[in-house]
Amino acid sequence: MRAVDGVLFDVDDTLVDTRGAFAVALADVARRYLPHVPEERHGEVLATWRADAGGHYRRYTRGEIGYLEQRHARANELHRVFGGVELDEEGYRAWDEVFEAGFARAWAAHPDAADVVERLFAAGLAVGALTNAAVAYQTGKLARAGLERVPVLVGVDTLGVGKPDPRVFVEACRLLGTEPGRTAYVGDELDVDARAAVAAGLVGVWVDRPGSRRHDIPEADVAAARAAGVHVVASLTEVPDLLGVPTRAS
Incomplete structure (x- = not known):
């Protein structure tokens, strides 16, 4: 990793x-x-x-x-x-x-979101969002969900296209102030999030929450994604440890 x-x-x-x-x-x-x-x-x-x-x-x-x-x-x-x-x-x-x-x-944060975000900020990491919706709309959504500390850096209205286009990942890294190779992208879609992030040079993390897939994904596709460098977690709570972020106690 x-x-x-x-x-x-x-x-x-x-x-x-x-x-x-x-x-x-x-x-x-x-x-x-x-x-x-x-x-x-x-x-x-x-x-x-x-x-x-x-x-x-x-x-x-x-x-x-x-x-x-x-x-x-x-x-x-x-x-x-x-x-x-x-x-x-x-x-x-x-x-x-x-x-x-x-x-x-009904906008609300996932139960595992706020604590993980705060843990990443506390570790000194730069944190932001890249979304396939409009920046202003998603900014309001995060605020309503209590996650206003996370800035929406790039939306589909930023460059006129969204994920999986590699340009949006690169632009989000530029605005975050990090190099793509030293930036993780965490998302719930295997193709447009995790695999697209890896293709753009980022660390791709797929959040595969139990029962949350929009459609069936063949296990061969999951295996191929892992082989391509995608990391798979079942919850956001696994992300800090995956990235080597120290616990608050340490």
Whole structure:
């Protein structure tokens, strides 16, 4: 394990429990727009949203479509799967107000996040965030979650593209004040976070929380990632020890 001078975090489902916030938002949406879907199926609604079968969010992170366009497309995709009406622009704006109110209301840090962040700061490491959403939006999210000490350095609106493009990792390191080879990137996605970080010259750490994967990942892919240099942890609490950060007592 290489020594590091800084740590960059992904935000959604790494520091912030975005999956939980999506569950609240989509339950609100389902009660309003998909009332025929029983509450016991709201988990399916969440899984469909997170899977994003049409790849709309990743098209957004590649700079191919705008944020509102991808969200509108995903809303209509969800409605098609569960028998909802097609949303025109006006209908989507009303839908998004319901979604966003529930989403923001439920923003909260993962239980393992705050203590780990403080431990890294206490050890003298530079700490920041690199995200595939807009900087201002994610800054507000971290503040709401009690993680305002972590600056959002680079978002998809910084260079017009997001992860896995290596340029965003390099730019985040520049703003953090560390060299890529001495910077760890910690995220919950194997491909766009950990493997992309390694490809950009950083130390890639994949947070594989039990039961949190958006889709099935073949074990052969995990083995290949490990062979490529990706470190795998089941919780953020493992990150300081992985990086050789001393305990507070020492």
